[in-house]
Amino acid sequence: MFDKIWARHVVAKGPGGHVLLYIDRHLLHEGTTAAFGRLAKSGRRVRRPDLSFATADHYVQTSPGTPTADAEVRAMVDSLGRHTTDQGIVYFGVGDPRRGIVHVIGPEQGPTVPGITLVCGDSHTATHGAFGALAFGIGSSEVEHVLATQTLWQKKPLTMRISVEGRLGPGVNAKDVILAIIAKIGAGGGVRHAIEYAGSTIRGMSMDERMTVCNMSIEAGARAGMIAPDETTVAYLEARPWAPRGEAWSRALDSWRALGSDAGAAFDREVELAAGDIAPTVTWGTSPQDALPITGRVPDPAAAGDPGRRESMARALAYMGLRPGTPLAEIPVDRVFIGSCTNSRLDDLRAAARVAQGRRAVVPAWIVPGSGLIKRAAEAEGLDRVFVDAGFEWREAGCSMCVGMNGETACEGERVASTSNRNFEGRQGKGARTHLMSPAMAAAAAVTGRLTDVRTLTA
């Protein structure tokens, strides 16, 4: 699948195996507005504004009624609005119900479709690979390059297929699958690779779940992660505002149905996991690879063979304020965050609501929907009432506490049960301690005040 998409987008060949790759879709957010400024300064225009889509998510606050915290942020958001209007780029701005996290609204509005190349100045762009697109994150200079030329100079990555087979146990879901994958191959295991996720477990997932898996490819080091499109993909995309229509839709379907990897396709690396081996998973350290089943204990650095690993584990435990041997399910939490481009979609909110229903949060717990439309859809199902009745805070759409740049952060030393994608030191605020987990597990932590095996609540 990767090779098919790559081959269809080569504009020219350069030296050293580099090719000039055509970019079908460019997603923009207010954190990438500097590229517009540099473009204007050099007197260049956006080559294909019709292939670009923009929204404000990273810096916008999610407290109802106060979208921007200060004049500096307001200027960034206004600047994106101005540049996109000037250049004729579709923009979902503050006040537009379609506004939301860039990786949520790309699929929701339909610019994200199978078989295309898609980039965004954000490392979680692999999310869109769930549709069978070749989607990867880029830096600010590359954003400017795409705006000006609609291309990028790229070297073909290696390919890796990760197959997950079998049925997931109760209380186990897509987040647990990707955390288990990262724990298995390591935070650098996918460096220089594009991953294809395959197998019956992946095929059985909804689009929301597939996006959760692809989203965290970068946490295993891979810029791109993708899943072959199938009827689940097609059903999701049909009639989305920017998805192909009429004659184009039927031609697209023909193309998408032939996109999957051929039987016998070769990959540079193959990895296999059994769904039955995966338990509800949480992280204990400061890298997404530091993940264990909730039934486990905080590991002992002394047991690590490699001295470098020993030192980094000890450092992680010191930062996290944890002692080796502590059962993970006994770790108290101060705060819960359910949201982010990893886990803020309707399936995620439903899973959290099933746990919250009839229970009571004992620590501050935020629910941040991925888009204004998801918020509305959840409200139409009454999920907001479930959360509010259980003492959770129901907020506006945005990146919020995942990204640590919009003022929504945890305090120094606070321990957060979070459905986001990164537990790096300082990610959710200076000195904040993050444990990554699924929405159901985060909701369970909210109602008990500690990391909790969700299966003990739902059983």
Add this chain to the structure above:
Amino acid sequence: MPPFTRVTAVAAPIDLPNVDTDRVIPARFLRKDKNVPEYSSFLFHDVRFAADGTERPEFVLNQPPYRGAQIVVAAENFGCGSSREAAVWALAAYGVRAVLAPSLGDIFHQNCFKNGLLPVILPGDVTAGLRRQLHERPGATLTVDLETQTVTAPDGARHRFDVDAFRKEMLLTGRDEIALTLGFESQIREFEARHAREMAWAVPPRPSA
């Protein structure tokens, strides 16, 4: 972009694997213009400075022999995580010209090339050996030569590294990549015409109101 040819400079060892770009520059500084004079102080800010702004003496760049190092010798997967090019801008603002590691985060790796900073991939035993020498002889210098694709260690050993021919040429000349690509305008236009025939559905429709 400043060209890169050859740099001989003090090198600082960073032993921790998986140093993420949030650590290289915390998110709260990303809104700052990269040309502000204090930009170099954002580099490794939260591990380099205490809450009161004083230096943490244990951090390598705060130790006098390594202060102002222009080369960093890192461990596996340095620069992983966020796509923030600010991680490279902060390194460049501090004066770093080359980062040597057994592997680098893919996006960080690409971002280096756009800012005249040379990423050098060397086997893990070589980078571990270099870091050991830098610990044993604080303030020792390395030479990184892009023309000959070699790193000369403090002990005089020379290590060859691979670099992509395209990226090498761009770094040696400091050429503007966008200007180069705009020279491919006719190929891009031909591609778009063919693409519009073969994958017409790939252009999003204007939504019907």
